[in-house]
């Protein structure tokens with residue numbers, strides 16, 4: 001049974017107030033005043049949400065109706081997402097993390113291909129609710145969604161088309177979610193699903209690594225200080241691999257602290273030489289793409305089936321620039337870059353990795369969290385009312401772990417593992 005009640009049709013004054021504030025947002029206005037107005041709007045909507053005893057039909061969410069900078073983000077009432085398939089579940093979001101894909105999608109990244117997909121799924125582009133992962137509670141299950149029951153605490157990553165998690169409720173397929181590790185708070189749990197599922201695709205599905213074959217593997221994880229790097233290092237160490245990572249000087253302690261065997265400052269002019277001295281790598285995980293990652297392909301072990309996986313293939317950016325057909329062709333041409341060609345000609349594989357929702361992978365990762373092999377690295381928690389500030393913070397770069405939004409407003413005290 002749904003036990004939470006939110007703003008709905010009867011509170012027209014409140015919605016009018018919210019839309020007036022929305023109009024004001026488009027005027028030149030000081031950041032301070034804007035923040036205060038958003039705060040007032042947020043409080044008005046939230047108070048109304050608590051007092052209204054009508055059955056739930058609407059929810060509070062951060063959304064946008066156009067692409068652009070952070071100013072396009074709006075907070076307000078949106079229809080409660082509906083179960084689309086019998087295997088779907090409705091989840092009340094307790095916490096959600098912010099990922100670079102959120103501010104990129106806010107700016108229109110991936111629009112072309114995502115719209116092709118939306119057309120196939122018969123879903124609208126706007127209003128667009130962002131947010132890729134969550135930790136929360138199942139409040140409704142579809143007829144065939146037998147993996148979960150109402151009231152269970154879950155974490156997961158709905159598909160990009162299903163809807164965003166920077167909202168009070170989200171719909172996900174039962175295959176995209178998993179039981180939350182019971183020893184992790186919602187804040188902690190929300191920090192992991194999106195990066196975990198992405199790293200799983202890269203290291204397991206693309207590079208062929210697993211818990212049984214890592215003991216004699218040497219893996220280079222570029223960018224160990226961010227969300228992807230933090231999780232990749234911990235997973236590989238749980239599987240017994242030797243891990244080398246790169247990061248800025250101020251993050252070396254953090255990256256070594258989560259288990260990396262060797263950590264190298266990527267701003268150091270000798271970075272490549274330092275890495276070379278450590279011997280050849282069986283796998284390189286590159287979250288950044290282009291020259292940033294490709295310059296390291298010569299460090300792969302030769303003729304041993306080494307794998308270079310990049311998480312930033314040019315597919316979405318090229319299709320945005322050139323349209324779907326030409327864009328895909330042009331993205332394919334990136335394999336002709338000299339660095340990748342050299343890697344291919346030395347018996348290595350070069351692969352693209354993409355996020356893919358994966359409930360069973362989260363089941364397994366959850367067991368590592370439960371046993372303490374993987375720890376949450378939460379850099380900062382933002383209240384739901386300041387989600388736009390969380391985007392701004394991540395967009396500045398220099399992440400040290402994950403930024404998490406406290407949607408349900410009751411988790412800060414329970415945070416057990418601050419960085």
Ligand SMILES: NC(=O)c1ccc[n+]([C@@H]2O[C@H](COP(=O)([O-])OP(=O)(O)OC[C@H]3O[C@@H](n4cnc5c(N)ncnc54)[C@H](OP(=O)(O)O)[C@@H]3O)[C@@H](O)[C@H]2O)c1
Nearest residue numbers: 100198223225226227228248266287311312354355398399
């Ligand atoms: N394909 C997919 O589905 C997918 C999914 C998730 C992520 N990704 C990719 O992975 C990237 C990283 O994601 P994330 O969640 O880890 O981002 P993040 O949490 O924002 O972290 C990025 C980290 O990389 C560091 N960094 C920047 N440039 C670097 C370089 N040249 N060498 C080493 N470290 C560097 C940054 O710190 P400093 O700048 O202070 O050094 C920061 O700590 C994203 O930008 C995206 O391109 C792709």
